[in-house]
Amino acid sequence: MRSILHTAAMAMALTLLGACGRSGDPAGTGDATEMPPVSEAATADTAATAITLPESDEAFLDLVQERTFRWFWEATPENGLTPDRWPSRTMSSIAAVGFALSAYPVGVERGWITREQARGRTLATLRLFWEAPQGPEPTGRAGHHGFFYHFLDAENGHRYDNSELSSIDTTLLLGGVLLAQAYFDGDNADEAEIRSLADRIYGRVDWTFFQNNPPLVTMGWRPGKGFGPAQWRGYDESLLLQVLALGSPTHALGPELYETYASTYEWADFQGQPHVNFAPLFGHQYSHVWIDFRGIQDDYMADRGIDYFENSRRATLSQRAYAIENPGGWRGYDENVWGLTASDGPGGFSATIDGVERKFHAYWARGAAHEDIRDDGTIVPTAAGGSVPFAPEVTIPALRTMAERYGGHLFTEYGYLDAFNPTLDRADAPIKRGKIVPGLGWFNDDYIGIDQGPILLMIENHRSGMIWELMKKSPPIVRGLCRAGYRGGWLEGRCE
Numbered sequence: 001m002r003s004i005l006h007t008a009a010m011a012m013a014l015t016l017l018g019a020c021g022r023s024g025d026p027a028g029t030g031d032a033t034e035m036p037p038v039s040e041a042a043t044a045d046t047a048a049t050a051i052t053l054p055e056s057d058e059a060f061l062d063l064v065q066e067r068t069f070r071w072f073w074e075a076t077p078e079n080g081l082t083p084d085r086w087p088s089r090t091m092s093s094i095a096a097v098g099f100a101l102s103a104y105p106v107g108v109e110r111g112w113i114t115r116e117q118a119r120g121r122t123l124a125t126l127r128l129f130w131e132a133p134q135g136p137e138p139t140g141r142a143g144h145h146g147f148f149y150h151f152l153d154a155e156n157g158h159r160y161d162n163s164e165l166s167s168i169d170t171t172l173l174l175g176g177v178l179l180a181q182a183y184f185d186g187d188n189a190d191e192a193e194i195r196s197l198a199d200r201i202y203g204r205v206d207w208t209f210f211q212n213n214p215p216l217v218t219m220g221w222r223p224g225k226g227f228g229p230a231q232w233r234g235y236d237e238s239l240l241l242q243v244l245a246l247g248s249p250t251h252a253l254g255p256e257l258y259e260t261y262a263s264t265y266e267w268a269d270f271q272g273q274p275h276v277n278f279a280p281l282f283g284h285q286y287s288h289v290w291i292d293f294r295g296i297q298d299d300y301m302a303d304r305g306i307d308y309f310e311n312s313r314r315a316t317l318s319q320r321a322y323a324i325e326n327p328g329g330w331r332g333y334d335e336n337v338w339g340l341t342a343s344d345g346p347g348g349f350s351a352t353i354d355g356v357e358r359k360f361h362a363y364w365a366r367g368a369a370h371e372d373i374r375d376d377g378t379i380v381p382t383a384a385g386g387s388v389p390f391a392p393e394v395t396i397p398a399l400r401t402m403a404e405r406y407g408g409h410l411f412t413e414y415g416y417l418d419a420f421n422p423t424l425d426r427a428d429a430p431i432k433r434g435k436i437v438p439g440l441g442w443f444n445d446d447y448i449g450i451d452q453g454p455i456l457l458m459i460e461n462h463r464s465g466m467i468w469e470l471m472k473k474s475p476p477i478v479r480g481l482c483r484a485g486y487r488g489g490w491l492e493g494r495c496e
């Protein structure tokens with residue numbers, strides 16, 4: 001794998017990094033010891049509102065990626081259990097672990113860490129997930145039937161609190177596991193073990209367990225309570241789940257799964273963009289982190305003359321158009337400040353602002369689509385950051401503008417804080433987290449792993465295609481896509 005670190009661009013980016021209060025690594029050695037630990041950096045004063053960003057997009061994207069990568073590298077302990085959020089001390093999210101496993105190869109190729117460092121962290125992570133106890137018991141277990149609980153105790157890797165066994169979060173974990181398998185292709189014993197562990201972790205997942213009400217896959221299961229009623233239907237982030245369930249070498253589901261899933265889509269025009277709708281943008285991003293959908297089509301998309309990449313582009317553009325129109329009259333929305341997806345919010349309460357009664361939410365799957373508007377004025381940087389490959393001409397200016405306009409209140413040592421709300425600037429608002437900055441609004445005080453991941457990884461796909469190219473070598477991905485009926489493009493001639 002070639003090195004893709006741009007030395008000159010990084011030098012420009014380091015000028016800003018130094019101004020924001022942390023040391024850089026101009027030699028590109030990736031010595032993490034030169035970075036302040038997360039516990040110190042994340043609590044540093046970030047009150048400065050004026051920052052100067054590198055002029056070139058390449059240098060700017062270097063900066064965004066490097067900061068976001070450092071969050072994964074330094075917030076994740078040596079056992080590999082990436083936190084759900086940070087600096088709040090919380091449980092580990094298995095989906096965040098999947099994004100972290102995918103981040104490490106980017107760190108190597110960009111020169112921020114060594115291959116040896118990434119290999120060691122990856123091996124520790126996969127060993128933990130392979131060795132963690134499985135079973136139906138409500139405590140002392142990490143998972144059941146090869147699936148894992150949504151949240152794990154960050155110390156021992158066992159089920160956290162009352163969290164559910166999650167089919168989608170296990171899928172996102174597997175995305176990282178399979179990416180690690182594809183990247184670590186060396187002959188040494190550690191890389192061979194990574195590949196072997198990835199085979200075993202993926203092969204152990206019994207997809208038939210979650211097909212309790214066939215043909216669709218159920219979302220969650222809890223000990224003593226059984227399966228929840230919700231299934232994966234309608235276009236959403238589970239596109240990768242469908243592919244991995246079909247591609248399993250041990251417990252594969254049949255093609256009727258995908259046929260039924262695609263039959264539940266909602267095709268509609270929103271803001272002049274006809275596409276398969278799903279309101280939060282994460283549903284148009286997550287599966288695309290690991291699968292290059294450009295030029296390949298299933299029956300559904302072939303009938304409409306586009307592919308899922310174009311579908312995500314249209315969803316992205318429709319959200320920007322919605323923000324420009326701004327039917328809710330929220331402050332701050334414009335052509336370069338926009339983006340709704342699942343994120344933190346200031347809390348569940350109402351407040352009167354400019355004579356209007358406004359309802360605000362805490363964590364919420366914000367979004368905008370045909371007949372589905374979930375908007376409380378909270379803007380989420382990962383909505384634009386995770387869509388960079390789809391529409392770079394509007395997403396990169398959005399990332400720039402948000403960093404320039406809100407400075408260190410939003411763009412800090414570890415990239416973009418999770419969310420902000422320019423409308424909510426009342427100092428007496430009963431916020432549940434974050435802070436109110438007079439004249440600017442509410443700003444979160446946490447980074448969330450599943451929002452950091454798409455920013456880092458989709459920017460990398462835009463710049464080098466690295467993750468997409470690696471995953472094209474993954475047998476489960478190819479096999480699953482073929483069984484779902486995809487054809488054309490890079491998949492041509494690869495289906496038996």
